[in-house]
Amino acid sequence: MDKFRVIEVKQSIFENNDKQAEELRKELKEQGVYLLNLMSSPGSGKTTTLSRTIEALRDEMKIGVMEADIDSDVDARTIEQLGAKAIQLHTGGMCHLDADMTRQGIENFGVDGLDLVILENVGNLVCPAEFDTGASKNAMVLSVPEGHDKPLKYPLMFSVCDVVLVNKMDVLPYFDFDMEKCKEYVHMRNPKATVIPICAKTGEGMEQWFDWLRREVAQWNA
């Protein structure tokens, strides 16, 4: 008869993922590829922000974009039209990317010769925050209509982000959005986070964002 015994495991559920993410980050560092994990809610203007970013930086660095979506290839086609290398990753119903899925994406994509790879994560403020993708840094787009209290509602997302872009500044007069409160709430979750108000449509604040990215990519390859 089979004999069962109790074995102590004492391991975080995320331990495997964290290990895989650390390995991927190290490999990308050696290859000189800066991977930015871009997160947001659906409809915050992530793809538009990305498009303007590619247009501004494509002559200075080689950019690739990995679009993660549950289905469809709408976003990847938009990006390819701008001349950046793009791939669509389907998560097959999953609400986030983990380190292993990111690695598979990167291997299929081929990042040789690229300076900056932007991973557009699934539009969702909960799950992507839990799984380290192996990215060099995490960024998120928060748009004015979503409200300045989002950092209170999604604390984990804001605590893992290095930079928060507050998009759609052009509609600020029509919403009860308090920028100072927003910054205060973000810094409650993460004192080191950089907050940049932008408008991808009008170009407001975009130079500051491009400079942030330029500095990051240069430091990664230093």
Next chain:
Amino acid sequence: MHELGIVFHIIDSLTEVGKENSLSKISSVTLEIGEVSAVLSDYLTECWKWAVDRTELLKGAELIVEKIPAVTYCEDCERTYSTVEYGRTCPYCGGGNTYLIQGNETNIKEIEACET
């Protein structure tokens, strides 16, 4: 859906544990899940049943979830209180210099298994 991803990660981790300990069968898995860990144990159990039946090692394995209450510590008055009830503001002194001391856990505690 988030829970299904977590279940896959647990299965991967236990497959490793199974190899290291030459296990042929795992009959139960005990997790420690914090009250504010953003993992819903009911969903987890549903995903669990579906996913483990697709593996050899864990087929039919029981999932036991031990919940860990969330407790916050106040640096100003050095007392602890229930996080879910009072959030980040200390109910004793009204201070905001508080941090979570437990309740964030997502751990695999132990398994019951059979060796080959």
